[in-house]
Amino acid sequence: xxxxxxxxxxxxxxxxxxxxxxxxxxxxxxxxxxxxxxxxxxxxxxxxxxxxxxxxxxxxxxxxxxxxxxxxxxxxxxxxxxxxxxxxxxxxxx
Amino acid sequence: xxxxxxxxxxxxxxxxxxxxxxxxxxxxxxxxxxxxxxxxxxxxxxxxxxxxxxxxxxxxxxxxxxxxxxxxxxxxxxxxxxxxxxxxxxxxxxxxxxxxxxxxxxxxxxxxxxxxxxxxxxxxxxxxxxxxxxxxxxxxxxxxxxxxxxxxxxxxxxxxxxxxxxxxxxxxxxxxxxxxxxxxxxxxxxxxxxxxxxxxxxxxxxxxxxxxxxxxxxxxxxxxxxxxxxxxxxxxxxxxxxxxxxxxxxxxxxxxxxxxxxxxxxxxxxxxxxxxxxxxxxxxxxxxxxxxxxxxxxxxxxxxxxxxxxxxxxxxxxxxxxxxxxxxxxxxxxxxxxxxxxxxxxxxxxxxxxxxxxxxxxxxxxxxxxxxxxxxxxxxxxxxxxxxxxxxxxxxxxxxxxxxxxxxxxxxxxxx
Numbered sequence: 194x195x196x197x198x199x200x201x202x203x204x205x206x207x208x209x210x211x212x213x214x215x216x217x218x219x220x221x222x223x224x225x226x227x228x229x230x231x232x233x234x235x236x237x238x239x240x241x242x243x244x245x246x247x248x249x250x251x252x253x254x255x256x257x258x259x260x261x262x263x264x265x266x267x268x269x270x271x272x273x274x275x276x277x278x279x280x281x282x283x284x285x286x287x
Numbered sequence: 288x289x290x291x292x293x294x295x296x297x298x299x300x301x302x303x304x305x306x307x308x309x310x311x312x313x314x315x316x317x318x319x320x321x322x323x324x325x326x327x328x329x330x331x332x333x334x335x336x337x338x339x340x341x342x343x344x345x346x347x348x349x350x351x352x353x354x355x356x357x358x359x360x361x362x363x364x365x366x367x368x369x370x371x372x373x374x375x376x377x378x379x380x381x382x383x384x385x386x387x388x389x390x391x392x393x394x395x396x397x398x399x400x401x402x403x404x405x406x407x408x409x410x411x412x413x414x415x416x417x418x419x420x421x422x423x424x425x426x427x428x429x430x431x432x433x434x435x436x437x438x439x440x441x442x443x444x445x446x447x448x449x450x451x452x453x454x455x456x457x458x459x460x461x462x463x464x465x466x467x468x469x470x471x472x473x474x475x476x477x478x479x480x481x482x483x484x485x486x487x488x489x490x491x492x493x494x495x496x497x498x499x500x501x502x503x504x505x506x507x508x509x510x511x512x513x514x515x516x517x518x519x520x521x522x523x524x525x526x527x528x529x530x531x532x533x534x535x536x537x538x539x540x541x542x543x544x545x546x547x548x549x550x551x552x553x554x555x556x557x558x559x560x561x562x563x564x565x566x567x568x569x570x571x572x573x574x575x576x577x578x579x580x581x582x583x584x585x586x587x588x589x590x591x592x593x594x595x596x597x598x599x600x601x602x603x604x605x606x607x608x609x610x611x612x613x614x615x616x617x618x619x620x621x622x623x624x625x626x627x628x629x630x631x632x633x634x635x636x637x638x639x640x641x642x643x644x645x646x647x648x649x650x651x652x653x654x655x656x657x658x659x660x661x662x663x664x665x666x667x668x669x670x671x672x673x674x675x676x677x678x679x680x681x682x683x684x685x686x687x688x689x690x691x692x693x694x695x696x697x698x699x700x701x702x703x
Contacts, residue, residue, distance in 0.1 A: 194596045194597050207598065212587040212588040214589075229688045229690075236687075238540050238687070239538070241539070243543075243591045267592055
């Protein structure tokens, strides 16, 4: 079981949380203007890395707030917890 | 290939069974093949077999990073059924089940298919409606399916707790009598032996590290044992599909998750069917050795670690005890995790990719074992003809652009 450090509540068991999948996926700003290909990218295609993933977690049975986590999918080690809206800490501004 | 029969058994008995030939060769990779399959799991081996048998393509290599059948093929709960909701799914899963029914004879290898019947329990009104809908859809598609009332469920599987005040009341169940279980290793070994006999090279301990792609077309595959030239590559690597797609330069709508399973200590025969409950994430059968074989739902996060979190097992065991009070003191012997390739619509992807000559067969998620023969059959056709078979045409990669999804979350019966 993962021990996840909620930025608002501190370290808690994984059973209090729900994983919300890959982070930093922005909804197209003008939905009417994008192609089907771009919709497929937004809705379905994912990086699914074997290594460090940036993903969203939701503290369902706690503060009920969302935050982001950097985690290694090979070892489950949590490398960094950061707030929603903050840039991905292991990459420069894009 | 030595044909297995009562005669060969008697002959080998005379030499104390010490001179049975190996099931397949262990050849060195050749510099070039007509087609290369990546991944020697059930689906990859079946693909190689049907390429050789149905399409006469015998210059085929199957490359395996680890050992043959050592991934999800050797880690699953071995359930075989075809009671899926939509026409597209019913067609390919039912074709697969029909191939299963003749597989031991065809491969001359006992895959131990046991058509003992699979129950999919309903615990609430929604389950009942969905279950009946699926039964009627199955019947319209020629797939055997029945709806059982609680009393009929009790008669079919007496150790189930069907009391009205149970934590998970049983309000009915679907039943597919032709469904059941098979021996997971035997399927891989049987296909491997039969493919090898037709000239397919099975190359283990050979990891693919890259593709040789020129002007959008594959020309070869780079491995830890050298570069192999080929114009057709079938990628059948389940949980690692996104990694290989990344090497080829495109993204898949796939997420890799751990799926856990476990076995109990062996007990006397007590459960002669397969019981699945999607609502509480339990599926259970009893093996010929007497162990209960149990599966849980997937873990919610992405992982390549081949293990999951303990609370998933705890939830599954809790529900198992409520459904089967008789198992309350049973000890579990071991648990393990496999990495499953989950698709947004719980249906597979079998077909072409943006790279000419590179084909994918993935996205089977939590339920690929049952589809091994049908998947290999359709994928071999796709690779040989460079166009999908009618069975797998609906499961193309571009359905995620067109929006023509095949939503099988209900029939997949494992929590996603």
